[in-house]
Amino acid sequence: MALSGLDIYKLLPRTNCKECGFPTCLAFAMKLAAKQAELSACPYVSDDSKAKLSAAAAPPIRLITLSANGHRIEAGNETVLFRHEKAFYHPTGLLIRVPDTLAPDDIASLAKAVGSYKVDYVGIGLHVDGLAVEAATGDAAAFAAAVAEVRGVCDMPLVLITEDPAVMAAGLAKADGVKPLLCAATAQNWEAMAKLAKEHQAPLVVRADSIAGLADLTEKLAAAGIEDLVLDPVQRGFSSSLAALTQIRRLALKKNVRAVGYPVITFPYLGAGNPEMEVLLAGQQVAKYAGLVVLSRFDPASVYPLLVMRQNIFTDPQKPIQVEPGVYPINKPGPADPVMVTTNFSITYFAVANEMESSGMSCWLLVADAEGMSVLTAWAAGKFDAEKIAKTVKGTGIADKVSHKRVVIPGHVAVLMGELEEELPGWEIKVGPREAVDLPRYLKTTW
Amino acid sequence: MAVAIEVPVEKWAGSLREITLGATAAEGGTRSHTVTIGGANTLPFLGFEGKVPHRPQIAIEVRSSDPSGEWPAPLVQAWGEVLGDPAAWAKAAAATGADLILLQLMATDNAGQRMTATRARQVSRSVLGATGLPLVVLGPGQAELDNELLVAVAEEGVGERLVLGPCEDKNYRTIVAAALAHGHLITSRTPMDVNLAKQLIILISDMGLPLERIVMDPTTGALGYGMEYGYSVMERLRLAALQGDGMTQQPMIVTPGEEAWRSKEARVGEGVPAAWGDWTRRAINWEAVTAMTLIESGADVVAMRHPEAVARVKQMIGELMAA
Numbered sequence: 001m002a003l004s005g006l007d008i009y010k011l012l013p014r015t016n017c018k019e020c021g022f023p024t025c026l027a028f029a030m031k032l033a034a035k036q037a038e039l040s041a042c043p044y045v046s047d048d049s050k051a052k053l054s055a056a057a058a059p060p061i062r063l064i065t066l067s068a069n070g071h072r073i074e075a076g077n078e079t080v081l082f083r084h085e086k087a088f089y090h091p092t093g094l095l096i097r098v099p100d101t102l103a104p105d106d107i108a109s110l111a112k113a114v115g116s117y118k119v120d121y122v123g124i125g126l127h128v129d130g131l132a133v134e135a136a137t138g139d140a141a142a143f144a145a146a147v148a149e150v151r152g153v154c155d156m157p158l159v160l161i162t163e164d165p166a167v168m169a170a171g172l173a174k175a176d177g178v179k180p181l182l183c184a185a186t187a188q189n190w191e192a193m194a195k196l197a198k199e200h201q202a203p204l205v206v207r208a209d210s211i212a213g214l215a216d217l218t219e220k221l222a223a224a225g226i227e228d229l230v231l232d233p234v235q236r237g238f239s240s241s242l243a244a245l246t247q248i249r250r251l252a253l254k255k256n257v258r259a260v261g262y263p264v265i266t267f268p269y270l271g272a273g274n275p276e277m278e279v280l281l282a283g284q285q286v287a288k289y290a291g292l293v294v295l296s297r298f299d300p301a302s303v304y305p306l307l308v309m310r311q312n313i314f315t316d317p318q319k320p321i322q323v324e325p326g327v328y329p330i331n332k333p334g335p336a337d338p339v340m341v342t343t344n345f346s347i348t349y350f351a352v353a354n355e356m357e358s359s360g361m362s363c364w365l366l367v368a369d370a371e372g373m374s375v376l377t378a379w380a381a382g383k384f385d386a387e388k389i390a391k392t393v394k395g396t397g398i399a400d401k402v403s404h405k406r407v408v409i410p411g412h413v414a415v416l417m418g419e420l421e422e423e424l425p426g427w428e429i430k431v432g433p434r435e436a437v438d439l440p441r442y443l444k445t446t447w
Numbered sequence: 448m449a450v451a452i453e454v455p456v457e458k459w460a461g462s463l464r465e466i467t468l469g470a471t472a473a474e475g476g477t478r479s480h481t482v483t484i485g486g487a488n489t490l491p492f493l494g495f496e497g498k499v500p501h502r503p504q505i506a507i508e509v510r511s512s513d514p515s516g517e518w519p520a521p522l523v524q525a526w527g528e529v530l531g532d533p534a535a536w537a538k539a540a541a542a543t544g545a546d547l548i549l550l551q552l553m554a555t556d557n558a559g560q561r562m563t564a565t566r567a568r569q570v571s572r573s574v575l576g577a578t579g580l581p582l583v584v585l586g587p588g589q590a591e592l593d594n595e596l597l598v599a600v601a602e603e604g605v606g607e608r609l610v611l612g613p614c615e616d617k618n619y620r621t622i623v624a625a626a627l628a629h630g631h632l633i634t635s636r637t638p639m640d641v642n643l644a645k646q647l648i649i650l651i652s653d654m655g656l657p658l659e660r661i662v663m664d665p666t667t668g669a670l671g672y673g674m675e676y677g678y679s680v681m682e683r684l685r686l687a688a689l690q691g692d693g694m695t696q697q698p699m700i701v702t703p704g705e706e707a708w709r710s711k712e713a714r715v716g717e718g719v720p721a722a723w724g725d726w727t728r729r730a731i732n733w734e735a736v737t738a739m740t741l742i743e744s745g746a747d748v749v750a751m752r753h754p755e756a757v758a759r760v761k762q763m764i765g766e767l768m769a770a
Contacts, residue, residue, distance in 0.1 A: 084679040119722035212452045238766040243495050250455040280739045280763050287743050301724025305732045312675040380638040437711045
């Protein structure tokens with residue numbers, strides 16, 4: 001938890017020596033609290049105070065990094081319980097489970113498919129983050145072979161799943177060049193797992209079925225010098241998972257309990273009866289506090305919705321996502337091509353632009369400054385009215401680029417037609433469809 | 448070394464209002480049972496902290512005219528022929544596991560004829576007759592027509608404790624008056640904004656409608672189409688309610704079915720990226736994930752469309768309420 005200026009002041013020498021460059025220790029403390037000064041500027045601060053201040057400056061949820069060949073997953077370092085309070089910063093890492101019981105060819109093709117999966121959402125490239133290789137056989141050689149198979153075709157970050165330290169060591173031997181997450185240390189095996197984690201400088205999952213059990217283990221591991229930890233609270237179902245993850249997040253952020261100040265990993269397939277319910281449980285865990293989620297299957301029809309959901313939840317709520325107002329020529333339009341108006345909410349813009357681009361039809365898309373709101377919301381808020389549309393049409397000088405005077409408005413604002421005819425004398429106002437997806441058909445039949 | 452961990456529990460000052468939808472014969476209606484929502488004094492499903500007396504309810508949307516020319520194939524195939532008959536559709540919805548029926552009155556019928564008050568009476572009467580579930584009736588969203596149709600429906604369903612809507616800041620007086628006169632409830636719809644939501648509740652309750660008869664519709668977007676705005680507005684409304692703000696303590700209704708099935712991901716099967724995966728599975732996931740997310744942020748009623756999405760969300764709600 002961050003210290004106030006006054007808390008910091010009490011830890012300073014309070015001599016007002018000015019050597020830090022500030023007139024008083026209190027002024028320096030205030031700057032420290034605002035993160036506008038470095039503690040090292042004070043030559044006289046005691047070691048004890050230094051330790052206290054650096055502990056207080058540490059994030060309440062530790063940032064954990066998995067990496068492989070330049071690809072990284074970062075989890076943790078979250079600062080709020082609700083995204084509107086500030087933002088969620090590190091999008092939940094989504095990984096696909098690869099059991100070593102699969103045939104080698106199946107492992108390779110699964111790893112390849114996951115590694116090459118990419119999907120575009122409003123101009124953002126989304127992808128799965130990694131693979132979780134599980135020693136389902138319990139056999140060291142089989143596990144090592146599976147890890148090697150995956151590494152042979154795919155350079156994504158990895159989680160290695162086994163509670164048997166000997167099996168884990170065999171897998172690690174095939175994971176050169178990777179900083180995998182080791183899963184998992186328990187009350188029984190933690191000393192051996194700690195040794196492996198230290199040797200390979202790899203982060204380690206701590207598994208216990210109660211928060212007290214987790215805290216007990218993380219403290220032991222921290223004492224042994226292992227601090228890059230991830231929590232598996234074992235609570236698998238919808239209800240118990242929501243409770244455990246909420247409690248862990250609250251303890252870390254509101255009670256400053258360091259022993260649970262780590263990101264959480266979940267395995268929704270262990271708490272859901274079938275793959276369909278797994279999607280919903282995974283989604284719940286993305287919204288409610290998981291740092292990493294391991295999925296049992298790779299099905300684009302469920303991975304894509306989850307990736308979009310994650311993108312939505314982890315979007316910074318303080319910044320409305322918008323595009324620059326102006327004229328957007330699509331598919332090299334000429335003077336006879338349609339002119340259409342929409343708002344500058346980026347989801348709205350991309351819905352229209354993608355539809356037109358993929359249709360192969362050309363148009364001039366005019367984007368009005370509707371303060372980043374969608375058509376309906378902007379209309380309701382008075383930010384996308386006849387006046388604003390007229391201003392956009394005139395302000396963009398589109399009349400000089402086209403040989404006609406016809407403009408298509410979104411179907412949702414059909415009511416603006418009359419007013420708009422008054423605002424734009426000489427223009428023919430055409431009411432388009434409500435949804436972007438219907439635009440190509442509309443233009444083919446009516447333009 | 449044993450670590451002492453005290454589970455952090457918030458002591459909230461407020462709770463949600465309890466609202467009962469529908470009326471049985473003993474209460475002056477004809478419903479086989481009533482449905483109660485709200486009442487929670489904690490965030491969604493945090494049973495370790497407070498009470499969550501009533502689970503979120505699923506309303507299945509039934510339309511006054513046949514949408515099979517407009518709705519995408521996965522939806523049309525799931526319902527089949529009943530789409531042309533609101534009463535049969537409502538019956539099928541009840542059999543599918545609906546807790547409530549949401550009758551969406553359309554501005555025109557399939558022959559292009561404008562919806563009339565007489566027709567609105569007939570269709571709501573036939574839907575009431577088809578199942579014993581409480582009924583929500585929404586107008587087409589055009590002020591004059593909404594008023595004309597909903598006044599007629601309010602008269603026709605007197606005593607049923609219907610939920611009528613949408614009431615919006617530009618058009619609420621007539622619908623509220625009809626609800627007052629005939630013992631119904633209303634939905635207050637505002638465009639994804641905490642203060643606008645509060646303001647409309649105040650205006651409506653100033654007309655004399657008890658707060659126990661107002662269901663709040665904060666509006667939402669589909670997954671990928673602005674859902675996060677609705678999500679955060681709902682979380683903020685729920686937090687304000689728990690902190691004791693009396694004008695935000697209304698249970699919430701949202702329409703993930705309508706929103707999700709407007710998305711391209713749900714509507715289009717061909718000519719889309721292969722990375723989107725199988726159309727039907729993706730479309731059902733789109734609706735189910737949208738509904739799930741909104742329920743996690745505080746929805747008390749979700750209006751849905753696809754039977755399979757309904758079944759999954761219902762199972763999820765059951766599991767969340769179990770512990």
